[in-house]
Amino acid sequence: MIAAVIGCASVVVFVGLGPTNRTVFGPLKWADFIYFYTLGDIARTRSSSVLFDFDARQARQTALVPESAENRFIPVYGPQAALIFAPFSLLPYFTAGVMWALFTVAVYAWAVWIAWRPARVALPDRTFVFAAAFGFPPFWQLLLHGQNTALVLAAFAGAWWALEAGCPVFAGMVLSLLTIKPQFGFVLAPVALIAGEWRLISGVVIGVAIQAAAVLAVFDASVFRTYAVMASHLPAFADALEPHAYKMHSLRALTHLLPEPADAWLWGALAIAISAATAWIWRRTPSWRLRFGALVLASVLVNPHVTIYDATVLALAFVWLGGWLLEQQVETTWYWQRVYWISMAFLLPTAAVVPVQLSPVLIAELFAKTVRAVRQRVAVA
Numbered sequence: 001m002i003a004a005v006i007g008c009a010s011v012v013v014f015v016g017l018g019p020t021n022r023t024v025f026g027p028l029k030w031a032d033f034i035y036f037y038t039l040g041d042i043a044r045t046r047s048s049s050v051l052f053d054f055d056a057r058q059a060r061q062t063a064l065v066p067e068s069a070e071n072r073f074i075p076v077y078g079p080q081a082a083l084i085f086a087p088f089s090l091l092p093y094f095t096a097g098v099m100w101a102l103f104t105v106a107v108y109a110w111a112v113w114i115a116w117r118p119a120r121v122a123l124p125d126r127t128f129v130f131a132a133a134f135g136f137p138p139f140w141q142l143l144l145h146g147q148n149t150a151l152v153l154a155a156f157a158g159a160w161w162a163l164e165a166g167c168p169v170f171a172g173m174v175l176s177l178l179t180i181k182p183q184f185g186f187v188l189a190p191v192a193l194i195a196g197e198w199r200l201i202s203g204v205v206i207g208v209a210i211q212a213a214a215v216l217a218v219f220d221a222s223v224f225r226t227y228a229v230m231a232s233h234l235p236a237f238a239d240a241l242e243p244h245a246y247k248m249h250s251l252r253a254l255t256h257l258l259p260e261p262a263d264a265w266l267w268g269a270l271a272i273a274i275s276a277a278t279a280w281i282w283r284r285t286p287s288w289r290l291r292f293g294a295l296v297l298a299s300v301l302v303n304p305h306v307t308i309y310d311a312t313v314l315a316l317a318f319v320w321l322g323g324w325l326l327e328q329q330v331e332t333t334w335y336w337q338r339v340y341w342i343s344m345a346f347l348l349p350t351a352a353v354v355p356v357q358l359s360p361v362l363i364a365e366l367f368a369k370t371v372r373a374v375r376q377r378v379a380v381a
Contacts, residue, residue, distance in 0.1 A: 001127075003135035014099075015159045021067040022092055028068050029099040033146025035073040037096055038064060048219040051079060052226045065093045073228055079223045080211040081148070081180050086218075090356030101143050107150040108139060111157035115316050118164075118289060118320055119323025133315050137346040142309040151180050156316055157211050160292045163200075172203020179208060182304055184313075187298040190275045195282040219297065246351035250306040251364065253357040271302045277371050284378050293320035294374075297367045303359065316365070318342055328377055338366040 016022040021247055036060040039350045042050050052075045062069045088096040112133045116123060133139070142149050155177035162171035173244050178185045180250060194203050215223065245253055255267040278298040282291050296317035300306055325332045342362045351357035 001135070004131050004133075005083040007135060007140040009142070011101075011140055014096070014144060017337060021065055028071055030101070030144075030146030032073075033097050033100055034061060034065055034068045034071055034093070035077075035098075036081070036085045036146070036148060037089060039077065039082035040089035041081075043082035043086040043337075044089050044217055046218055050224055051075070051082065051219065051223055052230050055207070061082045063271075064089075069300060078179060078227055079180075079215045079219055080318060083214055083218060084148075084151070084180075087251055097146055104143060104150040107154050108132040108142075108277065108315075110134070110209055111153045112319060113315055114157060115319040116290075116323070117321060119319065119327065120218065122323050122326035129319070135346065136307050136312065136315050138311040139315070141307075145309050147309045148180060148313050151177050152184055152310070152313055153316065155184075155210060156313060160288055160320075161236075163288045163292075168197065168199040169203040169206070172200040172205070173207035174202070174203075174211070176204045176207025176211065178280060179211060182309070184299050184310075186271065186302050186304075187275050187278055187295060191279045191295065191298075193281055197282075200234045210306055214377075244351075245355070245357055247307050247348060248357060249300070249311050249346070249349075249359045249363075250303045250350075251301050251360050252304045252306075253351065253360050257355055265291040267304070269366040274298045274301055274367065277367075281374055283370065285374060287324060290324045293317045293324065294367070297321070297370070298365065301363055301367060311346060311359075314342070319359065325370075325373060328373075330377070331346065333364070335373070338362055338369070342366065 014023055014025065015029045018029070021029055023029055031379065036045040039051075041064055041133065042057070042060065047060075049242060052061055055074065057075065059069070068356040077260075088100060109130070112130065116126070116129050120126070122219060155175050158177075160172055162168070175185075175188065178188065192204075212224075251270050252267060255263045255270070257263075258266060274300065278294050281294045285291065293316070296313055298319075300311060300314060303310070322332065322335060322339070325335055342359060345357075345359040345362055347358065349357060
């Protein structure tokens with residue numbers, strides 16, 4: 001509870017102090033949100049030619065918020081992302097940032113709530129669960145940066161909720177939100193195919209089609225071609241997207257220590273192994289909590305670009321998997337110890353001091369031990 005209060009209060013102080021859109025500490029308030037705010041304005045004014053034009057978009061951003069002139073962004077998001085933020089562009093920047101922060105808090109609280117409800121007998125202390133969730137360091141960073149990870153939380157939590165209700169097509173439509181951050185779908189795609197989740201896949205296709213239609217209603221068709229060209233050049237911007245190892249928290253933070261092509265080969269091999277283990281859980285176990293808990297852990301590990309705010313989605317995996325393990329009446333001290341040390345690793349990233357980032361090592365160990373525990377339970381059953 002103390003950690004939750006200190007963390008959230010620190011965010012309020014950081015973005016609240018200072019009469020301008022820059023904090024008294026120097027950085028722009030909600031530094032990443034300015035990019036989405038600008039995209040929203042581009043969508044609202046239907047400026048197709050500006051969307052992926054670096055200089056034109058930067059000029060639009062500076063015109064909207066002059067204090068953001070030093071903040072420059074590579075256009076990595078698809079055109080559908082701009083539509084989501086169009087309503088926020090109607091508001092002054094600071095007010096829009098506050099509204100997005102409140103939206104993020106609401107989505108996070110809702111996602112944690114619905115993830116915890118099925119496990120409330122095994123995890124009866126609701127206050128503890130929410131204190132732990134709001135004390136999770138990646139959540140503070142998410143609020144601080146104004147990033148859009150709330151959409152990823154909504155995609156995973158909403159899809160799980162729909163599947164529990166027996167609505168796989170709708171679940172797939174909700175999962176199509178991951179196209180905003182498609183790197184979170186690197187594990188989902190092969191797992192859904194291997195597990196034969198055809199109705200889920202059809203829902204994703206429908207959701208993507210709806211997004212495409214919405215984009216065409218605002219922009220002209222050229223934005224798809226421009227985005228495809230830009231996306232094909234993303235590997236060339238890898239170093240710019242991942243400037244510091246201590247800010248990365250997936251397996252890529254470890255494999256990147258190797259020279260090419262060993263880096264790519266090892267990452268690919270690990271991605272295949274993790275996806276295969278996740279697919280095994282999906283094929284051999286009926287629990288959607290267990291399936292989605294493993295999927296979220298695997299997605300974070302395989303994702304080539306996980307900064308600390310994106311790691312907020314791990315809170316869902318911790319609740320889903322922890323609740324399931326407690327219900328199986330197995331010894332879970334090891335599980336909660338790993339969850340604790342993962343949280344500490346986010347608070348104190350080791351790669352800032354030594355080359356190796358500890359957080360992906362701990363997450364990988366948690367994933368491996370969870371898979372082993374599931375295999376033992378399946379064998380007993």
